[in-house]
Amino acid sequence: MERQVILNEKHLELTLKRLSxxxxxxxxxxxxxxxxxxxxxxxxxxxxxKATLEKILKKPVTCGNLDITFFRDDFRRRERPLIPSITxxxxxxxxxxxxxxxxxxxxxxxxxxxxxxxxxxxRPSKVELLVLIDRRFQRDLPIQADYVGKAVDTLISxxxxxxWKETVVLFTKE
Amino acid sequence: xxxxxxDHLTGIKDLTKEDIELIFKTADxxxxxxxxxxxxxxxxxDITIANIFFENxxxxxxxxxxAEKRLSADVVNFSASGSSVKKxxxxxxxxxxxxxxxxxxxxxxxxxxxxxxxxxxxxNARIINAGDGTHEHPTQALLDAYSIREKxxxxxxxxxxxxxxxxxxxxxxxxxxxxQKLGAEVMVCGPTTLIPKYIHELGVHVSHNxxxxxxxxxxxxxxxxxxxxxxxxxxxxxxxxTMLFGxxxxxxxxxxxxxxxxxxxxxxxxxxxxxxVADSKQSIILQQVENGVxxxxxxxxxxxxxxxx
Numbered sequence: 001m002e003r004q005v006i007l008n009e010k011h012l013e014l015t016l017k018r019l020s021x022x023x024x025x026x027x028x029x030x031x032x033x034x035x036x037x038x039x040x041x042x043x044x045x046x047x048x049x050k051a052t053l054e055k056i057l058k059k060p061v062t063c064g065n066l067d068i069t070f071f072r073d074d075f076r077r078r079e080r081p082l083i084p085s086i087t088x089x090x091x092x093x094x095x096x097x098x099x100x101x102x103x104x105x106x107x108x109x110x111x112x113x114x115x116x117x118x119x120x121x122x123r124p125s126k127v128e129l130l131v132l133i134d135r136r137f138q139r140d141l142p143i144q145a146d147y148v149g150k151a152v153d154t155l156i157s158x159x160x161x162x163x164w165k166e167t168v169v170l171f172t173k174e
Numbered sequence: 175x176x177x178x179x180x181d182h183l184t185g186i187k188d189l190t191k192e193d194i195e196l197i198f199k200t201a202d203x204x205x206x207x208x209x210x211x212x213x214x215x216x217x218x219x220d221i222t223i224a225n226i227f228f229e230n231x232x233x234x235x236x237x238x239x240x241a242e243k244r245l246s247a248d249v250v251n252f253s254a255s256g257s258s259v260k261k262x263x264x265x266x267x268x269x270x271x272x273x274x275x276x277x278x279x280x281x282x283x284x285x286x287x288x289x290x291x292x293x294x295x296x297x298n299a300r301i302i303n304a305g306d307g308t309h310e311h312p313t314q315a316l317l318d319a320y321s322i323r324e325k326x327x328x329x330x331x332x333x334x335x336x337x338x339x340x341x342x343x344x345x346x347x348x349x350x351x352x353x354q355k356l357g358a359e360v361m362v363c364g365p366t367t368l369i370p371k372y373i374h375e376l377g378v379h380v381s382h383n384x385x386x387x388x389x390x391x392x393x394x395x396x397x398x399x400x401x402x403x404x405x406x407x408x409x410x411x412x413x414x415x416t417m418l419f420g421x422x423x424x425x426x427x428x429x430x431x432x433x434x435x436x437x438x439x440x441x442x443x444x445x446x447x448x449x450x451v452a453d454s455k456q457s458i459i460l461q462q463v464e465n466g467v468x469x470x471x472x473x474x475x476x477x478x479x480x481x482x483x
Contacts, residue, residue, distance in 0.1 A: 070215035
């Protein structure tokens, strides 16, 4: 397996800062905006973003986790049933601006499920998408991100993974 | 461990401890789902489930139907009264006819012990036992244990007494299997005539004194006297049964610690349990009903994953 680092620790810190500033540009003080991380891997990115945003804004930012297992379109197409993670949305999303957060945008199917799952909690006024890595030209569905950490061109045979180790991130290609 | 070990849920006896824990973990997620503004997920939208009830039921049937609909499955209902069973059709014929209409899963209640097990070997569909005579009622036992876990934090090490008509109760047998697999201690309590002769072989304690049993336990599961299954007299009168084995507020208050009171329903108020106990803070009867939907969603979800496409 060949590993290739796409973003190292230093780049990641810069990228998180840039994404935070981009978010602030359109959401100002976050009084009407919430961040929702998609389980299982989007939640790490949310906690990093939350920390960065709160440092800049000097006020708390509302964040939640959303599990999309039951909304996936590949139930019974896999060997094993998908075991759900925890959903933690202790606030109303009614008329709020929601930023969905995930680590890698690939086929767009997870985001499609995420949108459906999100709507069961109410009617947000606007939904945007933030991803750390965008695997361009690999979409199965017409879904694009509003905020992108880094866009990469990959082959289907390759795998992109985010390994959160004390804020060190390695992206590996195999 | 992400897959349940059985293809059908005919009884708790066939489940492993890991299966039960997997069902509980999945039920946790479904419990969160059914408390959302929109209580529905699309997981089972390509699955059809038949609820076949040869015996009366309110709670179980409603609970299964709600669970199925909240998973977006298509549901057909069938009850023996008003069906061709009355015209002499056999069980296998009835079920096979229903399955010809492309049904993937069958939830069945039947008065004969072993009916679900029998069916699972004869027809090509996933079978869930919703009660087979005096044998097992697995989803009830799962939701009872799940409710204990929710109320007391865990099941292992807890002491549970099952009071009442143990002889005719499928809830009692399934509960004993389930609680023991999860590491709880079980006692049964009731008149000698209503305790099965070989109950000791299941490794449970036996008591014929209600107060003594309640002093021992953390949780008391009060069962109904199943008069419809009793063709002979097992005790002189209901009044006498109530005096000896009925739970009332006086007894509850006289105990040295606060116990949890459960009842699988339907309640005969004033017989096995008085109204003030059934409606008290210590009773988790309505939580049991709520958990029933989540548990049944989990069981259906996990078994549906095993249906071949």
